[in-house]
Amino acid sequence: MTDSHTIAVTVNGVRTEKSVEPRLLLSDFIRHELMLAGTHVGCEHGVCGACTILFDGFPTRSCLMFAVQADGHEIATVEGLSKGETLHPLQQAMHDSHGLQCGYCTPGILMTMSAFLDSNPSPDEHAVREALSGNLCRCTGYQHIVDAVLLAAERMRT
Amino acid sequence: MSSRETRNFGAPIRRNEDRKLLTGKALFVDDLEIPGMLYAALLRSSVAHGELISVDVSAALAREGVVAAYTAHDLGDFWQPGPLLVPPPPIEGVIFNLRTHACLAKDKVRYVGEPLAIVIAESRYIAEDALADIAVEIEQLPAVVDLEAALKPGAALVHDDLRSNVSAHVRQKNGDYAAAAAKAAHIIKRRFAYEHGISSPMETRGVVAQWDERAGQLTVWDTTQAPVFLRNGLAAVFGLSERQVRVVAPFVGGGFGPKIMMFYPEELLVPWASTRLNRPIKWIEDRLEHFVATTHERGQIHDAQIALDAEGRILGVKDVFLHDTGAYDPYGLTVPINSQCTLLGPYVIPAYDSTFTAVFTTLPIVTPYRGAGRQHGVFVIERLLDIAAHELKIDPAEIRRRNLIPPDAFPYDNKIIYQDFAPLSYDSGNYEPILNKALDAIGYAGFKDEQKKALSEGKHLGIAIANYVEGTGIGPYEGARVQVQANGRVSVATGIGTQGQGHFTVFAQIVADQVGCLVTDVDVVTGDTDRFHWGAGTFASRGAVVAGNAVNEAALVVRQKILKLAADHFECAEEDLELGNGEVQIVGVPGRSVRLSELAMKANPMRGAVKPGTEPGLESTQYFGPPGGATASGVHAMIIEVDPELLTLEIKKYVVVHDCGTVINPLILAGQIHGGVAQGIGNAFYEKLLFDDAGQLLNASLADYLLPTSLDVPRMQLEHTVTPSPLNPLGIKGAGEAGAIPVGPLFAQAIEDALGLKAKGIELLEIPLSPGRLWQLITQAG
Numbered sequence A: 001m002t003d004s005h006t007i008a009v010t011v012n013g014v015r016t017e018k019s020v021e022p023r024l025l026l027s028d029f030i031r032h033e034l035m036l037a038g039t040h041v042g043c044e045h046g047v048c049g050a051c052t053i054l055f056d057g058f059p060t061r062s063c064l065m066f067a068v069q070a071d072g073h074e075i076a077t078v079e080g081l082s083k084g085e086t087l088h089p090l091q092q093a094m095h096d097s098h099g100l101q102c103g104y105c106t107p108g109i110l111m112t113m114s115a116f117l118d119s120n121p122s123p124d125e126h127a128v129r130e131a132l133s134g135n136l137c138r139c140t141g142y143q144h145i146v147d148a149v150l151l152a153a154e155r156m157r158t
Numbered sequence B: 001m002s003s004r005e006t007r008n009f010g011a012p013i014r015r016n017e018d019r020k021l022l023t024g025k026a027l028f029v030d031d032l033e034i035p036g037m038l039y040a041a042l043l044r045s046s047v048a049h050g051e052l053i054s055v056d057v058s059a060a061l062a063r064e065g066v067v068a069a070y071t072a073h074d075l076g077d078f079w080q081p082g083p084l085l086v087p088p089p090p091i092e093g094v095i096f097n098l099r100t101h102a103c104l105a106k107d108k109v110r111y112v113g114e115p116l117a118i119v120i121a122e123s124r125y126i127a128e129d130a131l132a133d134i135a136v137e138i139e140q141l142p143a144v145v146d147l148e149a150a151l152k153p154g155a156a157l158v159h160d161d162l163r164s165n166v167s168a169h170v171r172q173k174n175g176d177y178a179a180a181a182a183k184a185a186h187i188i189k190r191r192f193a194y195e196h197g198i199s200s201p202m203e204t205r206g207v208v209a210q211w212d213e214r215a216g217q218l219t220v221w222d223t224t225q226a227p228v229f230l231r232n233g234l235a236a237v238f239g240l241s242e243r244q245v246r247v248v249a250p251f252v253g254g255g256f257g258p259k260i261m262m263f264y265p266e267e268l269l270v271p272w273a274s275t276r277l278n279r280p281i282k283w284i285e286d287r288l289e290h291f292v293a294t295t296h297e298r299g300q301i302h303d304a305q306i307a308l309d310a311e312g313r314i315l316g317v318k319d320v321f322l323h324d325t326g327a328y329d330p331y332g333l334t335v336p337i338n339s340q341c342t343l344l345g346p347y348v349i350p351a352y353d354s355t356f357t358a359v360f361t362t363l364p365i366v367t368p369y370r371g372a373g374r375q376h377g378v379f380v381i382e383r384l385l386d387i388a389a390h391e392l393k394i395d396p397a398e399i400r401r402r403n404l405i406p407p408d409a410f411p412y413d414n415k416i417i418y419q420d421f422a423p424l425s426y427d428s429g430n431y432e433p434i435l436n437k438a439l440d441a442i443g444y445a446g447f448k449d450e451q452k453k454a455l456s457e458g459k460h461l462g463i464a465i466a467n468y469v470e471g472t473g474i475g476p477y478e479g480a481r482v483q484v485q486a487n488g489r490v491s492v493a494t495g496i497g498t499q500g501q502g503h504f505t506v507f508a509q510i511v512a513d514q515v516g517c518l519v520t521d522v523d524v525v526t527g528d529t530d531r532f533h534w535g536a537g538t539f540a541s542r543g544a545v546v547a548g549n550a551v552n553e554a555a556l557v558v559r560q561k562i563l564k565l566a567a568d569h570f571e572c573a574e575e576d577l578e579l580g581n582g583e584v585q586i587v588g589v590p591g592r593s594v595r596l597s598e599l600a601m602k603a604n605p606m607r608g609a610v611k612p613g614t615e616p617g618l619e620s621t622q623y624f625g626p627p628g629g630a631t632a633s634g635v636h637a638m639i640i641e642v643d644p645e646l647l648t649l650e651i652k653k654y655v656v657v658h659d660c661g662t663v664i665n666p667l668i669l670a671g672q673i674h675g676g677v678a679q680g681i682g683n684a685f686y687e688k689l690l691f692d693d694a695g696q697l698l699n700a701s702l703a704d705y706l707l708p709t710s711l712d713v714p715r716m717q718l719e720h721t722v723t724p725s726p727l728n729p730l731g732i733k734g735a736g737e738a739g740a741i742p743v744g745p746l747f748a749q750a751i752e753d754a755l756g757l758k759a760k761g762i763e764l765l766e767i768p769l770s771p772g773r774l775w776q777l778i779t780q781a782g
Helices: A024-032 A089-096 A106-119 A125-132 A144-155 B018-022 B060-062 B070-077 B125-132 B179-182 B227-238 B265-277 B287-293 B334-342 B374-392 B396-403 B433-441 B446-457 B505-517 B543-570 B596-603 B666-686 B742-756 B771-780
Strands: A005-011 A014-020 A051-053 A058-059 A074-076 B036-042 B050-056 B066-071 B115-121 B135-140 B166-174 B185-195 B205-213 B217-223 B245-248 B283-284 B299-310 B314-326 B351-362 B412-417 B424-427 B458-472 B478-484 B491-495 B521-528 B578-579 B585-586 B592-594 B620-623 B628-644 B649-659 B715-722
Touching: A014 A024, A014 B070, A051 A106, A058 A106, A074 B521, A089 A144, A089 B018, A106 A125, A106 A144, A106 B018, A125 B050, A144 B179, A144 B334, A144 B666, B018 B314, B018 B446, B036 B125, B036 B265, B036 B287, B050 B115, B060 B066, B066 B070, B070 B265, B115 B125, B125 B283, B166 B334, B166 B412, B179 B299, B179 B314, B185 B374, B185 B458, B217 B227, B217 B458, B227 B245, B227 B265, B245 B585, B265 B283, B299 B374, B314 B334, B314 B374, B334 B351, B334 B412, B334 B458, B351 B592, B374 B396, B374 B458, B374 B742, B396 B458, B412 B620, B433 B446, B433 B458, B433 B628, B433 B649, B433 B715, B446 B458, B446 B628, B458 B596, B458 B742, B478 B505, B478 B596, B491 B505, B505 B521, B505 B543, B543 B578, B543 B585, B543 B592, B543 B596, B543 B620, B585 B596, B592 B596, B596 B620, B628 B742, B666 B715, B666 B742
Parallel strands: A005 A074, B036 B283, B217 B245, B314 B351, B491 B521, B649 B715
Antiparallel strands: A005 A014, A051 A058, A051 A074, B036 B115, B050 B135, B066 B115, B166 B351, B185 B299, B205 B217, B205 B283, B299 B314, B412 B424, B458 B628, B478 B491, B478 B620, B578 B585, B585 B592, B628 B649
């Protein structure tokens, strides 16, 4: 039988302790142990960006980490982005701009681009496209996502 | 509808489904957690072609945590080749050799990725570990990868009982091409190679099956685009009645075609194992598996010729092509028939003679992917016209204009048979205004000067323009049930599946207008066979057209029921009533109104007697089946800059002018077009499935198979014309595939123009292109 480790992780502000196998992917831990299924898995080899979370505040691919590496760290997922019924400005702008279709890549894009907007309050279109280019979307052709990020930036500035 | 009533149809309404998706609360198949669930993993062939000598799972069974492991021999009578999904159309002289796959290979393997065994374990991790415990012996045979070599005498046979690798042979013709060629001023002959890749939705496939022995009920959650179809198929193979099987396609993370293929092996194996073990079982495809376990579209080789008069008018087209169907052909002839039919485009082609041979190869199965063979045909005709324009010294836009079907020629019968078995007839269209709009929008008239000026600054600009038509909205039918609930909300259920197309919103718009409520008060359910158990599925750009019209018909009947009940309530004439804001009001008498919720309760009395024939509730179920497909059309135009050293390119401007009839929601339509163009760009310049001679896919990861990113897809300018379809009451045509179809010829034309390749005698006759491939073509030409 494989050994297990007890880890303590703060997820969306809530501290959790769990016993996990050392090989358990952080993405599987979040989805199937913590039951936060909003974080999606698209490729499990670190390319598509669907599984992006914030790890100590930085956008990080949860499929490229083990759960044990998160011991003592802080994680934020899409479930923690809105404040109650009030959507995060980027979530609202994605809705207003039709920035999602199937919605599978959306959580990863929200986590990547909300962090981007925190450090880049006034981006131009090219900067948005650069920041977005690590997240693959097969439905939208990106145009409405770019519109949404620019709209969110504008609203967050005022 | 009175003037006070709302009109959501045609408005850019934001989507009802967004909130769940934006907050991580939408249910996708892999999100299901059921107590007692087991996890499946499949061992797949690592060899493209070979005799399967043995598959030994005994070591896997011995591993702790493994519950079961099955090979083909364990399946008993359940093992059998699968059904034919789409029979061949009734075309005279058609040859079709049906060879379908079973869920596990038994005697022979025919592509890398073909399933050999399934392991069921307490976790996905253990199941995947156990795959390494399985011993497989395969005696390798020569792979069949090249289409022309596959047809040569002595080629290895994919299916030994056939005398060749011919899957199908179809000839369709209209008029007399030989006579047309005999009187032609010009004949142009070329060979074209067009490959389409994989749809690669961001969510891979997945199946969760739960057999409930007590209830005698099988529930299957599946990423399918056609849940009702799958339910019917599962009932048949399991010997159950249809109402004992429930298939649910919950939120599905993109599909684009390949998420219909009855049956994917896992769609049979996972439910079968669940009935054996009496436990829920989950299987989720990983991305590396997806590259070989989910269907592709791939390639065709066309030997085509066009006969023209001295003014560049088309007299006839002859085309002979090979189509790669992969190791099996369960999807029939849909892809090559689409290529054959869509080649005709928006043009008058008096004589057409088209023959194709579909070829078995030892590669994954080919089924439709967004465009579904239409790209291949459009590439051939658009390239032929480009070459003709060059040789006849006619402007490329002008030669297209001269050949357009005139607006008074509709309905236009092409006199061949389409994929839906109906004659290929265009219902309506008005093509020249679309071309004009596109030329204006791209700045065609002033481009030559712009190009010269740029060249003097060392910048290589190129322009391109391409036409297409898209057969959409085919039958047979869809249905919908609309019901006003006691809380005033309106529920809609339909049998199609949804993979991001916005059905939860566009159907709500249709209903909201008919019953007079808010779009956000309409709850749409798609893809749950217990909520609506009739229908065909989401494919061929048909969801909005066929299901949308069924929703409209049902909502219309509910509206009539509301008016009748409210007229009884107020003791007034129905004509004196209007619907809006979730209530029925007497026109001009403020305050005299009744809520829909109250009427819904009145329509379902709990005491007393009702009149004979009374049906309870404000509810109706209606069906819609169009007489034929509705033909959408459009023009794409593009300006690019090519780096003459690196052969990379930047899209400076991209214009789409599109006519899909009446528009339900322009915001959602724009999204469909944007996404289609993005996939077209991937197909044209980034995505290529690289197989070696042994049938191994060399770039089976997203790091190696390049999907376009936000830096590769440009901002697009969209414009529309509206030519309603006469084939359905709403006048709509499908739009799902339009963006993807004409991008290949656009790239070829623009790159030739930017680098002046025609003057150097270099023609781009293949897709996909890439900087590397362009370099080869240019250097080979010296």
